[in-house]
Amino acid sequence: MxxxxxxxxxxxxxxxxxxxxxxxxxxxxxxxxxxxxxxxxxxxxxxxxxxxxxxxxxxxxxxxxxxxxxxxxxxxxxxYPDAPSLFGGRGGVAAARLVEGYSLHVVHSVITRILLIDIHDMLAPADQAYFRKSREERLGKSFEEMAAGRDAAIAALPAALQPLRHTLAFQSYVGGTTPLFGDYILFGALQWLRVTTGSIHLPGDDPVSLWFDRCLGLYDGAARAVA
Missing domain, CATH: 3.40.30.10 (Glutaredoxin)
Structure with a gap:
């Protein structure tokens, strides 16, 4: 099935x-x-x-x-234990939880301030009304207030990604020589930014940009095809 x-x-x-x-x-x-x-x-x-x-x-x-x-x-x-492992063992599950926490509490908090208006503009009218009401209640700010800080959020993004940049100084992926679920956690955050705004707002030679491009090329470039 x-x-x-x-x-x-x-x-x-x-x-x-x-x-x-x-x-x-x-x-x-x-x-x-x-x-x-x-x-x-x-x-x-x-x-x-x-x-x-x-x-x-x-x-x-x-x-x-x-x-x-x-x-x-x-x-x-x-x-599916016979398929390639997403975690590389129990220790990898624990490490991925740390990556998840970093992504949700640090990376997402910056990215959210960049892309809210872009997401709103992608939605049909009924969903726009839902999205605005629910997000403004959750964040305690209007979309217009959030949009006013968009440039500052873009400027803050490189620093928010420094832990990932540090890791990539030693290896090609968060998972080491090949990607694991920890990579996909952080990739998901930047793909969210890319699909909604058209850019990840980093210089092309940034180690994070180079890692992200490697991830886009995985699995015959399936993720790159969505833009």
Whole structure:
């Protein structure tokens, strides 16, 4: 049975942009698994799989239905042990949790201030209303206030990525010589920025840019094809 991944898109289903969904897309490709991606608008998500989740990603694999990107990665690791490992062992799971925390609390906080308006502009009207209300309530600021700080957020992004840059001084990927789920966590954040704004807002010769380009080239450049 085909694996189904429910992901997130705006008015154009060909441009899925959720960072958490991109983690899973890359994990599925890493495992060499065939899957069907079904990008959904924000307001459609609660209507699928009998309302199983209000957020994506959601993965359907036969009788299994899993939400949350990290839980999905752990499921794939356990369900498909003969495919390439996403973690490289139990220690890799623990290390990926640290990367997840860094990405969510440091990298995402800067990126969010850059791309909110871009995401809003990608959405259909019904989703624009939902997105504005929910994000302004969550962040405690209007979109206009957030947009006023966009240039400052872009300027802050290189410093927020310094831990990744430090790692890349010693190895090609977060996972070492080859990518692991820790790479896909951080890749998802920058792919989110790239798809929504058209750029990752870093110099081309930055080690993070070079690593990101290597990730875009993985799996026959499938991620690069989405822009």
């Amino acid at each position: 085909t694996i189904t991944l429910y992901s997130l898109c705006g008015a154009d289903a060909a441009r899925p942009f959720s960072p958490h969904c991109w983690k899973v897309v890359m994990a599925l490709r890493h495992k060499g698994l065939s899957f069907e991606e079904r990008p959904l608008a924000f307001t459609v998500i609660p209507t699928v799989e009998n309302g199983a989740s209000k957020t994506v990603p959601v993965l359907r694999d036969g009788q299994e239905l899993i939400s949350d990107s990290f839980r999905i990665a752990q499921y794939l690791e356990e369900a």
